[in-house]
Amino acid sequence: MKRIIALTGLLVLLAGLFLANGVQAQGETxxxxxxxxxxxxxxxxxxxxxxxxxxxxxxxxxxxxxxxxxxxxxxxxxxxxxxxxxxxxxxxxxxxxxxxxxxxxxxxxxxxxxxxxxxxxxxxxxxxxxxxxxxxxxxxxxxxxxLGYFYNKDLFRKAGLDPEDPPDTWSEFRAAANLITKETDSHGFGYMGHWGGSFEWFSPFWAFGANVLEDNMKEAALNSPQGKMATEFWINMVTQDGVVPKASSTWKSWEEIASGFATETVGMVFGFQNVYMKLENKSFDFDYGIAKLPKGRAGRASIxxxxxxxxxxxxxxxxxxxxxxxxxxxxxxxxxxxxxxxxxxxxxxxxxxxxxxxxxxxxxxxxxxxxxxPRPPIPKWTQVDYDTIQPEFMKILHEGKSVNDALNDAAKNIDELLAE
Amino acid sequence: MAQKNSKENALLNVTPFMKNRIVAVLLLAPACIILFTVVAYPLLYNLIMSFQDINLLRPGGTPFIGLENYKVILSDPIFWRALSHTAVWVISIVGFEMFLGVSSAIILNQKLRFKGAFRGLMLIPWTIPGVVAAFTWRWMYDARFGILNHFLVETGILNEAVAWLGNYNTALAAVILPQIWKNFPFVMILTLAALQSIPVELYEGAKVDGATFWQQLRYITLPSIKPTLYLASLLTTIWSFNAFSMIWILTEGGPAHASEVLTTFVYKKSFQAFNFGQSTATAVIMFAILFVFVILYGKKIFGGGE
Known part of the structure; x- marks a missing residue:
């Protein structure tokens, strides 16, 4: 008897499932x-x-x-x-x-x-x-x-900078970063050092009139004179000026960027709207502003x-x-x-x-x-970024490789990669 | 008549035997099918893929290209770097885990007050989920707020904080340490169980003969737990060789491949380069290396290698 009841129950269940499926198939997508x-x-x-x-x-x-x-x-x-x-x-x-x-x-x-x-x-x-x-x-x-940049208005004041008139050119940005580092207990700016800062580098790189790839998207262009000049400028801020803290060398997430800013480890960070969202959920007792990324020789650029x-x-x-x-x-x-x-x-x-x-x-x-x-919209972009650009940035920062050699080697590797 | 009887006997003898064979095969069949499906088939499929040109960015076909994937991988300097890091990673992890696990088991096997509490405390790292442990260590290593730098600077051991995970020279060691911390309690538990199975009489006899602690360790304890040590080292070798989450969360193999191991290398080949032909070729090489280890250990454990 128990078996019959169990079997009947199973059949009813199967029939129900079948019918339900049938109803959906008939009228609903x-x-x-x-x-x-x-x-x-x-x-x-x-x-x-x-x-x-x-x-x-x-x-x-x-x-x-x-x-x-x-x-x-x-x-x-x-x-x-x-x-x-x-x-x-x-x-x-x-x-x-x-x-x-x-x-x-x-x-x-x-x-x-x-x-x-x-x-x-x-x-x-x-x-x-x-x-x-x-x-x-x-x-x-x-x-x-x-991408824009977020700046700590209190640190700006302490460093003698006008918080209502944030840097508008990359030279002004560099000067401000140096002043913050010199005049306060914080560093000038922070970036995602885990990737060698290569993500944030795009904006000054483009603003100096350089491009990673040629217009045909099949050949590297990052070792152009503008590219080398922009990269020298960017790297010098890190290696010569020392405006980026050591702690930043392991940052690899927006959460770390927002935390570094909220804890006043740095006076400025680069960020999208997501950094604003994260800062909204943090408690800190300073005022901050958001500005457009600075201008370079070829104008303004953002990611x-x-x-x-x-x-x-x-x-x-x-x-x-x-x-x-x-x-x-x-x-x-x-x-x-x-x-x-x-x-x-x-x-x-x-x-x-x-x-x-x-x-x-x-x-x-x-x-x-x-x-x-946008970063070059090519399918192999992840590889270009992770396997050619980032390693060369690391070699510049950790092995003292020259910007000239690093960009030439990156260009060679990109050409080989895109030719495959 | 006698011949007929012997035939009947023979039939009676064979039939149940055959019946048993059939039943045995039928009973074993589901397990064999499941094993084939979840172990042999993926391995074979992986092997086949390693001879094909499978790049997700070039859909359309997966032609056989012979040993080309292996040729590319073996000529990639990053692969050799990852292989040497893997050797350092496995040897140091197995070595330290065995040393710490066995030492702590021997200590915890002595007559101590609060022994149970100590055992419980020592197990904590092993019970913490891997991802949680990795994020905890990441925070401990932080160059500005990390407790490790704070301690080392405050005690004067270091002049200034070090970005342990962001430094070429320290990244690999900085990912090895948490892995050891996380997994040595496993060796400890295995060893402790083995230690408790050694007859007390052996130690009592040794004491009567005037054996010191070190002599007891050398001639009674270690020989008695040798099979367990082989097993523990085999398992820790396999696990550390295949470890991924700790290293991925802490450094992703960086900076600039400074902590790249074979597992992170395979992941990057799969999901950064989308080249599954090359990633499966690397996986086959990894399998071959592990297989050799397993055979050698297997001989020691099961082949009377004591």
Whole structure:
């Protein structure tokens, strides 16, 4: 008798599952979306969840499952690469600006340019450029940001600098860093020394008129006279002036950057809007400001950051996936960015985003989007950066290699790498 | 008649034997299938991939390229650097873990007050999750706020703080130390269990004969726990050879490959260069190295090598 009851129960369960599946197959398209955990801070009350619920109300035939996933190369990007190469994965992923060309080359995300149509005009041009691989756009720009610098106004005063008139040229920046180091107990500025400071180096490098690659993106250009001059300038601040603290040589995360600034280890740090978000959650008793990165001989330059929404190449629900993306990148859902203190990649974000309108402090970061540029959007960028540029920076800093030799060797290695 | 009987007997003898064989095979089959699926198949697949050109940035085909991946890897100076660092890493970790583990086990095997509490305390590093331990050490090493620099500067051992993880000369040693701290309690526990199985009479006899502590250690303790020591050293060798999280969280193999080991090298080949052909070739080389170790140790442990 027990067996009969158990068997009947099992059959009912199987039938239920089968029917449930059948109902879904008949009337509903279900899409899975990976979002950064940081968009899900308020869990089910998060703005992205509420916006998605509204989307589902308006599109009752589409069910969206938001899957918060911790952001990081290993925890997010590599995980997606593994599942998508295995033929699965979510329909949509929130994607870092630097990963889009890699995933496009791997053919694990779909081109979305045609679906976007005129919507392209609603976004800043540089995020679109960053998501372009072989003339096709592979991601709808979602959030964006540009690098600026954060400075401690109290330390500025102690060093005899005007906190309301922060350095506007790289020479002024260097002088300020030296004054802070000399006149206070802090150092001039801090950077991610774990990578040899090569990330922050981009801005003065570009501002001096140098480029890492030629326009064809197939040959190195970093050992140009401008490149050598810019790099000499940057390295001299670290090695000769000594304005960067030893502690900074192991920093490799934005959390460490924000902590170094909050503890007054350094008077200035480079950072995106994420550093502002982190500082908001820290307690310290000084006032600080944010400024646009200084001008060089060729003008002002900043690094573009941010993320895109991309569709998995394995997705069979492309239409529904794009529909959700289209909604999430519309003016209606800009409150999602307000909640996470981010900036939408839409050109009109400044007109609609309350967070931007009411926050004068971060205005310089938004204004920096005008001159921010992406790191070269090539699939092999990670290798170029990690295997050629960073090691040479380390050799300069730790082995005393000359900037000239280091850049020439980096250029040679980049050429070999890109020729493979 | 006698012949018929013997035939029947033979059948009676063979049939149950055959039946047992079939039952045995059937019972073993699931385990064998699972072993093949989770051990042999991935190994074979890994081996096959190492002969293919698999670069995720060049999708489309995975042609066989013979030994090309091995040629590239073996001519890469970073590989040789990672290999030599791995040798330093494994030898120092196994050496120190064995020394500390065995020493502390011998001490904790003596008649001590609060022995239980000490044993519990000594086990703490082993029970802490690896990621938590790594982040704790990262903070302890901090050049401005780290307790290690604070202690060394305050006591006058150092004139100024050192960025242990950011310095070419100290990075490898700075990642080895937490790994030893984390895992030596395992050796201690294994050894302690072995020590407690040595008959007390042996020590009593030795004492009557006037043997000193060191003579007891040399002629009774160490020979008695030799198989356990072999096993502990085999396991610590395998674990340290394959260790990844501690080194990745602390330095990611940096600065500029100063603490690069084979596991971080493989990870970078896979997820920075996206070259799975080369990363699997390196993994095969790693497997071959470990295999030799396992065979040698296996002979010692199971082959009466005492």
């Amino acid at each position: 279900e899409i899975d979306v990976w979002i950064y955990q940081s968009f899900y801070e308020n869990e089910e009350d998060s703005a992205i969840v509420k916006a998605t619920e509204k989307f589902m109300e308006e599109n009752p035939n589409i069910k969206v499952n938001l899957i918060p996933t911790v952001y990081g190369s290993g925890s997010y990007r590599d995980k997606f690469i593994r599942v998508s190469r295995g033929g699965g994965g979510p329909d949509v992923i929130m994607n870092d600006i630097i990963w889009v060309p890699q995933m496009a080359a791997m053919e694990i995300i779909q081109p979305v340019g045609d679906m976007m149509g005129d919507k392209k005009n609603e976004f800043f041009e540089t995020p679109l450029k960053a998501a372009t691989h072989e003339d096709k756009i592979y991601g709808v720009p979602y959030h964006t940001n540009a 573009l950051g941010g993320g895109h929404l991309c569709i998995n190449a394995n997705s069979e629900n492309t239409e529904a996936a794009y529909k959700w993306i289209d909604y999430m990148t519309s003016v209606e859902t800009l409150n999602v960015f307000d909640e996470s203190k981010r900036t939408s990649a839409r050109k009109d974000a400044i007109e609609h985003q309350e967070f931007l309108k009411n926050n004068k402090k971060i205005e310089p970061l938004f204004e920096s989007l005008e001159f921010a540029q």
